[in-house]
Amino acid sequence: MFVPYAISWNLTSRCNLNCGHCYIDAGGRMDGGSAELSTAECLDIVSQIADVNSGAVLILTGGEPLARKDIYEIAAHGALLGLMVVVGTNGTLLNSDTVARLKEAGVTGIGVSIDSLDSKKHDDFRGMPGALAKSMEGISIARDAGLGVQVQTTPMKNNLDEIPLIAEWAHRMGARVFNLFFLVCTGRGEEMADISPDEYERVLKWAAKERDSFPGMMIRPKCAPHFKRILHQENPDNHLLKTYIAACRAGTHYARITPEGKMTPCPYMDNVAGDLKTDKFSEVWENSEVLTRYRTPEYGGKCGLCQYRLLCGGCRARALATVGDDMGEDQWCVYEPLGQEEAIVNVDTQAKFGVEEKESVKWSEDALEVMEKIPFFARKIVKLGVEKRAVEDGLELITPEVIRKAAPSPVMFDRVKKMGNSADTADKTKIPWDDEALARVENAPEFVRPGIKKLMPKRARERGKDRITTEFLTEIRDESMMLATRRMKSLGFSELKMDAWNEAKEKFKKSPDKQKVIDKISGFLGNRPEKNSAIIEKFGSFFSDDTGEKLGWTEDARARLDKAPSFARPMAKKAIEGYARKNGFKYVTEEAVEGAMADMPFGQMGK
Template sequence: MNDLFLLAINLTRRCNLNCSHCYLDAETLQHGTEGELTTQEVKQLLDEVAGRSTDTMVVLTGGEPLIRKDLEQLVQHGTQRGLSIVIGTNGVLLTEKRVLSLKAAGAMGAGISVDSLDPTIHDQFRGCSGSWEKTLAGMDACRKHELPFQVHFSITKGNAAELEGMIDFTLSVGAHLLNIFFLICTGRGEKMSDITPEQYEIALTRIIEAQQKHPELMIRARCAPHYKRIAYQNDPNSSVTRAEGYEGGGCIAGTHYCRITPEGAVTACPYIPDEEGSIRQQPFLEIWDHAPTFEQLRNPTLGGKCGQCEYQILCGGCRARPKALGDDLMDTDPWCSYHPQGNTIIQPLADTPQGEIHWTPEAQQRLTRVPGFLRKMVKKRAEKHVAEQKQTTVTSEVLTELSSKRFGSNMPKRPHSPPAKEIHLVWTTEAQQRLEDTPHFLREGVRAVAEDVAHTEGRLEVNIQLLDRLENEDESGRKLNWSTEAEQLLEAFLAERQPQVVLFVKPTLESAAEREAKRRSAITVEAVDMQSIIDTQLAGVEWDADALQRVEGSPEFNRAGIKKAAEFNARREGLARITSEDLTRFRNRAMMKAVRRLRGFGMDELNFDAYEVAKQKVPRLKDNPQAEKRFSEIRSHVEQHQGEEGEGLGVLDRELLDQMRAELKKPHTNRNKS
């Protein structure tokens, strides 16, 4: 009996678009066809699947599944029975209301199709003007309401050159995964021209290189079993061939995956049209266990060069392509350009001798939250890793380490698994408005880079000054010579940072180090300058939680300044940690310094006339719109936080206010004696 990891249910042939490459040859109908599975029939199918195992992931697709008004019912029904339910959609109908209803029903996520980065080309593929913008709006809705989504990109001759751009796009829109599908000429796509085997090989190689370059994004080639062969040639220990490999290797059609047509027929995959039976005539699991084509796929006798190839288990070729071109399921995959070398057959996920491996309860609990179709692979990979480290126990920390290496922060989870807590920095109003003005498909990329840079630089918020610097960073450059030692220290510090963070942080560190060199009247940046910046500006001061909470609760207009000033004072005093008491002391000292400045202007009352007096005394405040704006923000904030009788500054404690007033009331003749 083969485990069913993945089940695709084509709920309908109806579609709101008219895609030129649709394998289902979907129809743009407003009403369901007579043979379409009913709500009750789909629910009974889900019951049957869950009755054997809840480890199966179910994809509800079409046509366009969002056209079915019972979609949320079906999602909820499957989820309540413990199944992982995802939606395959063109995204056009993913309004905020629909995203919220799907999420409430328990949907695990959505796969959204994009055919080109050019809206015109995408719309041509989809047969509908304006579909590009609506699809991106659907992604925005998913991201806003935290419904995970992945991008689906089908490669053809017309869009193959956009592969690398699509990877950048997927990162920028905040998707969890990029699935790259390779067209099999069936359905409406039968008349479309394939890419050549050479182009196919090049594309797969680029995908593997892109995955190595972007470990934060899962990038997968679908309907392309040769992907594992190329990955193995590149690195036999590749996670693609081992940690990500299904135990049977190659394509899982008919072995761990099948699909249901809108009328209830069961096929190995959408591209192998042979119907193995109908769920209306016999139990689904009976078909799954005994279908002749499935038996052939589970115990293949490959012909042609596939049967002579050392990668016949790890890869096995696509069985749908020879079926489509010559009606022989087991024949040579016509897209493969590899020539067998006569070597020993390579086995995926080969077991390695190891002692007994134990799992902590916490690690076992985490493993249950991994979808079933990945669980066995994750378990084997974790135990192999522990054995290689000469340890005997898989802990929660081991799983965290492996998942961060393999999946970034996007490790797949079962429905209702506790989401990983995302830590986002505060954005000032101006910075947030700048972000909102950014094209939506770039917005998440800008947010991620800005927050990564801010975190690296120890900032508490993202403000407009940081965004301005990031936008104009290419204008910066070194002005001084750098010693080899300083250069090595800088590169060592940046080595663990993400490339996009290094792009922006490096110029800032260079500028700061050069200022440090100039401070000692040097014309060359030495290691001592770079070390000083690392020690004083990027490290060495930690915050107690209550102190940091106080800063985070301060007004936006001075939040960043408070944090920066506090850290400066802490370094000057040699403090390793800032407590709430330290923060109060720094604040009081700063306020008393400001009061003495007011006395220097001849003032003896604590009121807002100080700004008008200061404008006459301080040249840089004259005709300064930014200063006017900042003063207006301060005044507005203070007026909203006045004391109970409308007097004083409610933002400060009474004792400090009394000290400030007493200082202002001192006779001016005595101020130089204090």
């Protein structure tokens, strides 16, 4: 019943940073590590994890996991066996090469710690000047390469008021998850002053309130099971109570492996469940007394009295660190039970602590196919929720439509149903044209009209336009002009000349169709009765752009970027260019800047 959904593996205690809160006291060195598991031992343990659950999430972290040269081999082995491999890193060592190698190895995502948007605060905490800029750059590179990005922040007294801004920044950067890692005072963080219980509660209530404010990005508190209590107090039917596994997962669906191969219930606990240098992973997981005690917990203090003891249960690591008893009360919870309270039971607690299967409900083949697309760690709780809905509705057969009705939202169901489909699912809805825009196209040369009519709806869909206007037509025309300018400059021209068409024709001598198009364009331009001075002037401005950038910037867009704070400018530039590419811009316009930066903490760049 208790399956390991996630394994966090501290591959090394080596690290290039020296963070003040590090729970394994890593950092300040990139060499050494003689006591760490060998490559062969790591590969064997990965195989053992996959034997127990091939759908588990394998979190490769450190220290700094990229300090190990064999991380790519370890990750690739896990991915090959079906594990979902992610990497927890400080981000400073992420570059185009390391990211490409991670992606090639089958890594699906990265988590990077950002504790402040103020470089001095972040760098001081992380123990290295320039750490923030490097981490932000690493996030941009990973995101642009197609890796899923999670931004991780540790709430502390000096950044509590900044957390909403960091969340906004993470969302604009394209992060899929914003993790709030609440400090457990262990390792080097043992001497640090934690935030107060009231501050803890305030941050969790903010997370509950703002959880739907960032489309496409989940806010996920970590080491904070009280979040479930807050959600339940707000609304007992909250859909997140049907998607988050109840209570602290240490020892029940989650465990940690140390650099030396010791297995513990979680990264913040040092009570050893087994030694994987000598013991099999399956034997430790199934038989260790250290782990099994968390599967039939007997909480002490107020946690043992609380009605939320199954739904929340408090952080076991924090109880161990503060009161010396892993079954003691979590003193960082503000809730005070009124004597012995009856435990709340819902589909979430049933998924974790067991529930009788409903044999009367059957599943169609199509419905089972949909369930297979749901991540393994969430499958059981979703299954229970769907079966509960079917029983309530008096249904004997579960179909995809029943799953859809039981899902927290139809959008979520549709996303799951499409997972793994290779077919093109792009919206082919017809985009209407304004009369003025259509008239401009009809005035264009006959040989270019079909291409314009085909291109414009495509660009409109890419940029979320619901109508093709003359302004949008001008924007796409200007992009095409910039591309043409770049091609002419690559042929050695420094200004607009008709000779460029002859050079282009020579370049495409092996493509008769392209040569015919060039002949038509040059013939049309050569026979015009009068020149278009506005177009010639615009071409001139594009020729004068000598930045040498792969993605061009208009002067207005460049001026906006220059008004961003200097520490954020490199990261902002990458974010804007990433947004521009993703949304089909061929060069960066002021509209692209607006779209990318409007909601960033530093987004109002001198309008």
